[in-house]
Amino acid sequence: xxxxxxxxxxxxxxxxxxxxxxxxxxxxxxxxxxxxxxxxxxxxxxxxxxxxxxxxxxxxxxxxxxxxxxxxxxxxxxxxxxxxxxxxxxxxxxxxxxxxxxxxxxxxxxxxxxxxxxxxxxxxxxxxxxxxxxxxxxxxxxxxxxxxxxxxxxxxxxxxxxxxxxxxxxxxxxxxxxxxxxxxxxxxxxxxxxxxxxxxxxxxxxxxxxxxxxxxxxxxxxxxxxxxxxxxxxxxxxxxxxxxxxxxxxxxxxxxxxxxxxxxxxxxxxxxxxxxxxxxxxxxxxxxxxxxxxxxxxxxxxxxxxxxxxxxxxxxxxxxxxxxxxxxxxxxxxxxxxxxxxxxxxxxxxxxxxxxxxxxxxxxxxxxxxxxxxxxxxxxxxxxxxxxxxxxxxxxxxxxxxxxxxxxxxxxxxxxxxxxxxxxxxxxxxxxxxxxxxxxxxxxxxxxxxxxxxxxxxxxxxxxxxxxxxxxxxxxxxxxxxxxxxxxxxxxxxxxxxxxxxxxxxxxxxxxxxxxxxxxxxxxxxxxxxxxxxxxxxxxxxxxxxxxxxxxxxxxxxxxxxxxx
Numbered sequence: 001x002x003x004x005x006x007x008x009x010x011x012x013x014x015x016x017x018x019x020x021x022x023x024x025x026x027x028x029x030x031x032x033x034x035x036x037x038x039x040x041x042x043x044x045x046x047x048x049x050x051x052x053x054x055x056x057x058x059x060x061x062x063x064x065x066x067x068x069x070x071x072x073x074x075x076x077x078x079x080x081x082x083x084x085x086x087x088x089x090x091x092x093x094x095x096x097x098x099x100x101x102x103x104x105x106x107x108x109x110x111x112x113x114x115x116x117x118x119x120x121x122x123x124x125x126x127x128x129x130x131x132x133x134x135x136x137x138x139x140x141x142x143x144x145x146x147x148x149x150x151x152x153x154x155x156x157x158x159x160x161x162x163x164x165x166x167x168x169x170x171x172x173x174x175x176x177x178x179x180x181x182x183x184x185x186x187x188x189x190x191x192x193x194x195x196x197x198x199x200x201x202x203x204x205x206x207x208x209x210x211x212x213x214x215x216x217x218x219x220x221x222x223x224x225x226x227x228x229x230x231x232x233x234x235x236x237x238x239x240x241x242x243x244x245x246x247x248x249x250x251x252x253x254x255x256x257x258x259x260x261x262x263x264x265x266x267x268x269x270x271x272x273x274x275x276x277x278x279x280x281x282x283x284x285x286x287x288x289x290x291x292x293x294x295x296x297x298x299x300x301x302x303x304x305x306x307x308x309x310x311x312x313x314x315x316x317x318x319x320x321x322x323x324x325x326x327x328x329x330x331x332x333x334x335x336x337x338x339x340x341x342x343x344x345x346x347x348x349x350x351x352x353x354x355x356x357x358x359x360x361x362x363x364x365x366x367x368x369x370x371x372x373x374x375x376x377x378x379x380x381x382x383x384x385x386x387x388x389x390x391x392x393x394x395x396x397x398x399x400x401x402x403x404x405x406x407x408x409x410x411x412x413x414x415x416x417x418x419x420x421x422x423x424x425x426x427x428x429x430x431x432x433x434x435x436x437x438x439x440x441x442x443x444x445x446x447x448x449x450x451x452x453x454x455x456x457x458x459x460x461x462x463x464x465x466x467x468x469x470x471x472x473x474x475x476x477x478x479x480x481x482x483x484x485x486x487x488x489x490x491x492x493x494x495x496x497x498x499x500x501x502x503x504x505x506x507x508x509x510x511x512x513x514x515x516x517x518x519x520x521x522x523x524x525x526x527x528x529x530x531x532x533x534x535x536x537x538x539x540x541x542x543x544x545x546x547x548x549x550x551x552x553x554x555x556x557x558x559x560x561x562x563x564x565x
Contacts, residue, residue: 012080015073032073039066067113074106149253153245164237168205171234175227176201182220205231262302266313269296270334277548278555282373285366286316286331303332312337314383316362333362335383340426341409342383343369344433351377351563352437352530354446356409356520359386361449363542367551368447374555378437382409382430410448415523435528443479443563444524444532451539459541460492460506460554463521463534478525479533487561495553500546 014025046052046059081097082090097103154161176197183191190213191197200213204227215221269292272281292298307313312335317328335358336343342358353372358365358381365381372379385407407424414423415431434444450461464479479485489506496504524532541550 008080009083011076012083015077015080032069035066035069038062063113067110070106070110074103074110077103077106149249150242150246153242153249157241157245160241161238164234164241167237168234171227171230172198172201172205175205175223175230178223179215179220182217182223183215186216201227204228206235207231259302259305262296262298263306265296265298266292266303266306266332266334275548278370278374278552280374282370283334283336285362285369286333289315289330289332292332307332335365335381337383339429339433340424341385341430343379343381345372345379346437347376347378348439349375349377350439350442351375351558352434352442352444353377353379354434354444354520354524355379355381356446357386357448358383363539363547364447364449364537367537367542367547370548370551371445371447371555374551375558380430380433380437385409385424385426409520411519413518415518415520415527431523434524438528438530442528442530444528444530445558446520446524446532446534448534448536449539449542450536459496459504459538461536462489462506462508463536464508464532478521479531481531484562484564485533488557491561492554492557495557496550499549499553 010024014028042059042062045055052059077084078094078097082093085093085096173194177194179200180191180194180197183197191200200215203210203213204224207228209228215224269287270284272283274281289300289303292303293300303313304315307315314333314335316331316333318331319326320329321327322329338344353368353375355365355368358368365383368381369379371377387406387408407427409427409430412427414427437444462485464485485508489508493504493506496506521532521534524530535554537550541547
């Protein structure tokens with residue numbers, strides 16, 4: 001069943017009228033275009049009796065081949081109609097497809113071939129119906145980007161073109177009426193009615209001038225000259241409209257190409273580079289806008305266009321030291337986005353790195369990402385939602401935080417299903433993905449930051465639940481193997497001292513630690529039924545050269561003391 005569905009999607013992509021940059025779709029489009037044009041040539045050649053008699057068998061074979069291809073294509077489009085026209089029932093999708101003009105053109109092009117097999121008729125008359133294959137020419141717009149472009153221009157400029165048509169019709173009726181009254185007595189056979197006079201008005205307005213009908217009176221000739229001049233002006237209007245639309249579309253196409261190239265350049269700039277300290281490759285998290293403009297030769301307006309909406313790029317101001325002064329500097333961040341809320345990476349590992357605050361605290365999101373790459377474990381990060389008041393590390397670009405993203409993923413009543421306000425669909429996807437990552441003996445490590453100069457707080461603070469069970473009079477932990485926490489705490493401090501040559505304090509929460517019931521920790525521990533711990537890191541470690549050192553130290557401690565690898 002899965003193979004059939006996969007094959008169906010492939011067929012839908014190939015028959016997708018060249019909308020996808022798929023090599024098979026492109027080759028199929030070229031094949032159909034060539035077949036349609038060969039049909040036109042064949043019909044023209046068949047009009048010569050000698051050629052038709054000499055190559056009748058070849059023409060018949062070619063027609064049969066053409067009809068078979070067109071029939072298979074039509075049936076294929078009908079089969080995948082439910083993918084192209086989503087509906088509650090498949091028959092509704094089929095109906096939508098059959099009611100499209102292109103479907104009727106396809107049918108009229110192939111039905112004449114099958115008529116002799118259904119009814120008895122004069123074959124000479126049936127052969128005349130072969131010209132119906134010429135209707136396929138109108139369907140070339142499905143396969144040709146240029147024809148699709150012209151079609152879009154006509155649709156977008158339909159109001160202007162309709163106004164021109166109305167003007168043309170008005171001038172036509174007025175000029176036909178006047179010429180009728182001027183010429184009816186002298187040429188009653190040429191101008192017997194206003195309707196007949198319309199023929200003269202049409203050929204004069206379009207400056208064709210067949211010469212079969214023309215005015216003989218002086219006033220009629222004067223009118224003919226005026227109508228001819230007006231005709232030149234009116235016929236030039238739709239040409240100008242379509243030409244300007246074509247130029248506009250070409251400029252838009254060139255602009256999209258430029259943005260696409262710029263986007264690729266930017267993606268390539270955030271390549272994965274090997275970091276010796278952690279002995280693995282990680283992507284770059286951010287680049288200054290100034291360096292991007294200089295090194296990649298990109299316009300700042302193009303960068304803003306690329307970063308519009310919820311995508312992998314985001315502007316953010318950061319405080320940096322410049323000539324002894326702290327200044328705000330604009331950076332462009334890069335994230336690998338694959339969900340509504342941000343990033344989801346499932347490597348079927350028992351470790352899950354969770355970053356619910358990556359929007360407000362980019363540094364901790366990048367740290368959690370580096371940890372997941374080093375340990376080759378699962379990673380889930382919220383990149384688009386958060387409380388604006390919590391954006392304490394850095395400030396965003398000129399547009400600020402999108403108000404639609406004002407939703408806290410770390411603590412929210414939505415975890416308890418007790419919320420009256422509208423909940424973003426991205427949050428429900430976040431919950432589902434958190435559950436998807438659960439496996440046997442899963443450990444969820446939720447990363448966060450704090451800012452404190454107190455040496456008593458330390459550089460890393462571990463938070464987990466300690467609750468007293470009143471029935472058994474024992475302590476219960478959100479991390480089931482409590483004895484390993486002590487080993488992890490001690491090992492992390494020892495490795496940090498060995499690395500940096502000084503004592504590094506690693507602290508834990510005490511027995512009196514309390515937490516709101518709407519926190520992500522309780523949700524993971526009680527709803528998902530998994531071990532969970534929050535690793536709070538002093539921001540000082542995330543904003544300097546010690547970040548990768550801490551990744552190496554912590555990942556080694558997690559492997560050795562926490563999960564025992």
